[in-house]
Amino acid sequence: MATIDRVEVLVTSPGRNFVTLRITTSDGVTGLGDATLNGRELAVASYLEDHVAPLLIGRDPARIEDTWQYLYKGAYWRRGPVTMTAIAAVDVALWDIKGKVAGLPVYELLGGRSRDGVLVYCHASGEDVAALLDDVAAYRERGFKAIRAQAAVPGLSGTYGVRKGAYYEPAATALPEEQQWSTSSYLDFAPFYLAKVREKFGFGLHLLHDVHHRLTPIEAARFGKSVEELRLFWMEDPTPAENQEAFRLIRRHTTTPIATGEVLSSVWDVKQLITEQLIDYVRTTAVHAGGITHLRRIFDLAALYQIRTGSHGASDLSPVTVAAAVAVDIAVPNFGIQEHMGHTPETYEVFHGTPRLENGMLYPSDAPGLGITYDDEAAARFPYEPRYLPVARALDGSMHDW
Numbered sequence: 001m002a003t004i005d006r007v008e009v010l011v012t013s014p015g016r017n018f019v020t021l022r023i024t025t026s027d028g029v030t031g032l033g034d035a036t037l038n039g040r041e042l043a044v045a046s047y048l049e050d051h052v053a054p055l056l057i058g059r060d061p062a063r064i065e066d067t068w069q070y071l072y073k074g075a076y077w078r079r080g081p082v083t084m085t086a087i088a089a090v091d092v093a094l095w096d097i098k099g100k101v102a103g104l105p106v107y108e109l110l111g112g113r114s115r116d117g118v119l120v121y122c123h124a125s126g127e128d129v130a131a132l133l134d135d136v137a138a139y140r141e142r143g144f145k146a147i148r149a150q151a152a153v154p155g156l157s158g159t160y161g162v163r164k165g166a167y168y169e170p171a172a173t174a175l176p177e178e179q180q181w182s183t184s185s186y187l188d189f190a191p192f193y194l195a196k197v198r199e200k201f202g203f204g205l206h207l208l209h210d211v212h213h214r215l216t217p218i219e220a221a222r223f224g225k226s227v228e229e230l231r232l233f234w235m236e237d238p239t240p241a242e243n244q245e246a247f248r249l250i251r252r253h254t255t256t257p258i259a260t261g262e263v264l265s266s267v268w269d270v271k272q273l274i275t276e277q278l279i280d281y282v283r284t285t286a287v288h289a290g291g292i293t294h295l296r297r298i299f300d301l302a303a304l305y306q307i308r309t310g311s312h313g314a315s316d317l318s319p320v321t322v323a324a325a326v327a328v329d330i331a332v333p334n335f336g337i338q339e340h341m342g343h344t345p346e347t348y349e350v351f352h353g354t355p356r357l358e359n360g361m362l363y364p365s366d367a368p369g370l371g372i373t374y375d376d377e378a379a380a381r382f383p384y385e386p387r388y389l390p391v392a393r394a395l396d397g398s399m400h401d402w
């Protein structure tokens with residue numbers, strides 16, 4: 001029996017911070033897992049280094065489920081993003097190893113392809129409506145079939161989701177940037193620009209929008225109702241999802257589909273949303289919700305309730321997570337859509353072999369395992385720097401959800 005011989009926690013910052021777990025077996029097989037928790041990176045690095053690595057040495061790398069249960073039940077303290085991201089990194093690295101040992105891509109181990117490729121949505125944005133429309137046009141030119149639209153709310157400093165340069169990176173400052181928020185300005189403006197997108201491009205593209213946890217249930221209900229005729233693919237995170245029963249109220253008022261779950265870490269965190277059919281798409285990921293093993297458990301529960309998948313895929317999820325996501329997405333029966341922002345050229349200097357993007361679809365690599373390799377020399381050129389996500393304050397100066 002091969003054993004786990006070496007466990008390394010790799011921290012690098014090629015354009016943004018990434019934490020990666022590398023497990024090496026006694027047979028010399030390596031597996032990679034993403035452990036990046038944006039703005040709280042070193043907490044997960046320490047959890048892995050100080051509390052998980054010593055438990056893995058000497059274990060059988062083939063026993064993925066048992067290792068998952070050992071780390072989950074063994075922690076005693078349940079769930080939470082730091083624990084679930086650490087467990088995820090181990091789980092994904094072990095799936096990578098299992099694929100390499102079998103000589104098969106991970107999606108083959110998950111039952112094989114259910115579809116030819118994975119539909120993705122990209123992020124279009126603009127400082128004003130004209131800039132947003134130009135950005136949507138540019139993404140359509142590049143072949144994207146599904147596009148998320150966000151525009152800067154007039155009069156507010158720093159709206160979520162609006163790109164400044166070539167790449168959108170919200171965690172860009174050494175201390176949290178303070179942004180402004182006004183619910184009434186947003187509710188007046190967002191339906192207006194989403195209508196402009198439909199007016200210009202028609203209904204031949206999937207249109208998405210991220211509310212980013214900013215509204216109360218009744219405000220979210222009003223928003224969903226006001227954009228109903230625009231037939232959004234979804235409105236994302238209309239309210240902070242830790243209040244799962246809040247979605248009952250939104251549901252009573254609107255047929256606009258709802259997606260949520262990017263900040264949630266376990267099946268328990270989405271159980272009510274799924275079993276009461278309060279959402280249409282579940283956005284949990286392989287990195288923040290316990291790896292491939294646990295994500296499949298969530299997606300299988302969702303399938304029983306005709307809820308489809310729509311995993312988070314922002315650029316703070318490393319190319320290892322993109323590969324893990326595509327392996328799951330291509331295999332599960334209830335796939336919906338996959339978020340895809342891509343990464344900077346610096347990031348691709350460190351992570352090689354990311355899934356191929358063509359005509360708005362992602363295709364998994366046919367390499368055994370997940371197909372990602374980590375370039376240590378390149379990584380060493382990009383040392384860790386502290387970076388925080390922004391915070392949002394209402395116009396009276398009080399804290400709001402960012």
Ligand code: EZ4
Nearest residue numbers: 038170210212312314315316
């Ligand atoms: O703000 O990943 O849908 N995507 C998102 C992201 C999140 C970031 C936070 O780290 O909401 O842009």
Ligand code: CO
Nearest residue numbers: 210236237262
């Ligand atoms: Co989001």
